[in-house]
Amino acid sequence: AQKITQTQPGMFVQEKEAVTLDCTYDTSDPSYGLFWYKQPSSGEMIFLIYQGSYDQQNATEGRYSLNFQKARKSANLVISASQLGDSAMYFCAMREGNGQNFVFGPGTRLSVLP
Amino acid sequence: DGGITQSPKYLFRKEGQNVTLSCEQNLNHDAMYWYRQDPGQGLRLIYYSQIVNDFQKGDIAEGYSVSREKKESFPLTVTSAQKNPTAFYLCASSIRTGPNYGYTFGSGTRLTVV
Secondary structure, three states: OOOEEOOOOEEEEEOOOOEEEOOEEOOOOOOEEEEEEEEOOOOOOEEEEEEEOOOOOOOEEOOEEEEEEOOOOEEEEEEOOOOHHHOEEEEEEEEEOOOOOOEEOOOEEEEEEO | OOOEEEEOOEEEEOOOOOEEEEEEEOOOOOEEEEEEEOOOOOEEEEEEEEEOOEEEEOOOOOOEEEOOOEOOEOOEEEOOOOOOOOEEEEEEEEOOOOOOOOOEEOOOEEEEEO
16 A cells, blocks of 8 residues: 555646645554655755654745644645746655655656746 | 765666666765666665665565675665666665654666666
8 A cells, every 4th residue: 555645746836836745644653754855857856844743833944834734644745936946856755653764655746837 | 065975877787787886975874775766756665774784675676786884885786687777776874764864865876778
């Protein structure tokens, strides 16, 4: 069974608008971390934001925020004021408390239009 | 600056050859990982290591081998038994395992069979 689901293979957004990239996860472990990474066409993976399962507040990092809805098991990434440089693949990932490694979702390709 | 160095950036392999991808980190991280990424897809775990001289198979270990003789180094060998090795390979490290610890990634090696 998929542990991380990203239902949007591709998204388009107009420059300067906000966009939400969806991520749902599945775990029975009460302790877990949720991460978002950006992968530009060059291939490197860039860490964007982290949310711990016990965190009470939604995480924010600059233009990135994470809409964490624990009961729904969703961890959507919100990018405000999109820029052309935001065009990339975006991966949601989870690390469980008893897990040795990450589980990645299939990714969402975001294209920012001028 | 601390980071992960992967080399080479591009690698071409003839049918039947073994090739070795290098991954070196100077972050003093305990855990290291190898992932494979096929075009338009997510990351799949090949091997990981939590400590020197110890490593475990991931989801797609067949046709690959690794070693961890030094904390800083985690080379991946793609053997001739790997029938479809053309892919993008990413090395990552983590200071330790656990839900709060993210990955630092290298810039990747693109392997092509010719």
